[in-house]
Amino acid sequence: MALALLPAVVEAVYLRDKIPWNARVAESDLVDVATARGWGANVTWIDARPADEFERDHIPGAVSLNEDSWSEGLARFLGNEWLPEKKIVVYCSAASCNLAEDVARRLRKEAKLPNEIRILKGGWEAWQAKK
Amino acid sequence: MKRVVAILIGGLFVYAGIVKVIDPVEFARDIDNYKMLNWSTSVWLSLYLPWLEILCGLALITRVLYRGSVFMVTGLMSLFIVASIVAKARGLDVSCGCFGHASTYLSFSWHLALDFLLLGGLLFLWKRPLPATS
Numbered sequence: 001m002a003l004a005l006l007p008a009v010v011e012a013v014y015l016r017d018k019i020p021w022n023a024r025v026a027e028s029d030l031v032d033v034a035t036a037r038g039w040g041a042n043v044t045w046i047d048a049r050p051a052d053e054f055e056r057d058h059i060p061g062a063v064s065l066n067e068d069s070w071s072e073g074l075a076r077f078l079g080n081e082w083l084p085e086k087k088i089v090v091y092c093s094a095a096s097c098n099l100a101e102d103v104a105r106r107l108r109k110e111a112k113l114p115n116e117i118r119i120l121k122g123g124w125e126a127w128q129a130k131k
Numbered sequence: 132m133k134r135v136v137a138i139l140i141g142g143l144f145v146y147a148g149i150v151k152v153i154d155p156v157e158f159a160r161d162i163d164n165y166k167m168l169n170w171s172t173s174v175w176l177s178l179y180l181p182w183l184e185i186l187c188g189l190a191l192i193t194r195v196l197y198r199g200s201v202f203m204v205t206g207l208m209s210l211f212i213v214a215s216i217v218a219k220a221r222g223l224d225v226s227c228g229c230f231g232h233a234s235t236y237l238s239f240s241w242h243l244a245l246d247f248l249l250l251g252g253l254l255f256l257w258k259r260p261l262p263a264t265s
Contacts, residue, residue, distance in 0.1 A: 001183065001203065003186055004179055004182040004183040004185075004186050005179065005182075007182045008175075008178040008179040008182050009178075011152065011155065011178055011182075012175075012178050015155065018156070019155065019156060019159075019174060020156065020174075021171065021174060022170070022171070023170060024159075024160065024163055024170050098160070098164060101160075
């Protein structure tokens with residue numbers, strides 16, 4: 001067991017600047033409801049919840065893009081709704097869900113979008129609470 | 132037969148460890164998804180566990196520190212199976228992240244079947260350990 005500690009510590013030191021030590025999502029990647037609303041028309045909302053939850057209700061103007069149908073959803077989004085100059089805010093159901101984080105990460109890493117991409121703090125629950 | 136099982140399981144653990152060493156943050160997220168530990172603990176485990184898997188896998192293949200490695204890997208597998216079942220019972224939709232993106236699309240049932248198969252192989256090695264090389 002102790003033998004594995006050495007390479008782990010070396011890796012920790014090597015990657016010290018790339019690892020988010022204190023929180024799963026960096027504070028700079030989050031945005032609260034009030035700030036995102038303040039951006040007005042300069043924001044594209046992405047709903048990362050499952051399609052049935054999106055159908056039930058969603059933030060006005062939001063686009064459904066989730067991991068259940070990622071390829072088709074992304075192609076549709078890039079073809080119809082994506083604008084390079086707009087900020088993108090991704091949300092899921094609540095602060096405890098990880099779907100928004102996953103979608104935001106894939107938009108950055110896989111789709112390589114140049115937009116400023118943020119995750120809505122508190123998700124859909126926070127939006128509804130401040131409606 | 133025992134030798135083949137040891138090499139197969141050892142190779143699998145080396146592969147699983149390497150995949151996670153490449154992207155520890157992704158593995159930390161996978162651990163965090165189980166919602167059993169705080170983030171900092173998940174990060175440290177994501178740095179430590181892959182190396183433990185690699186070393187144990189190499190030990191199974193080379194037969195150096197063999198018995199300790201069988202014990203360690205059996206413990207890890209058992210712990211992982213329990214954590215997976217508890218997470219499922221709590222309604223958490225977790226990807227184990229065991230083999231990076233290769234395992235993302237496996238269903239929970241397939242994950243569990245694979246885990247029990249590995250555990251069976253380890254118990255086989257545990258009951259009938261290989262003799263030490265030296």
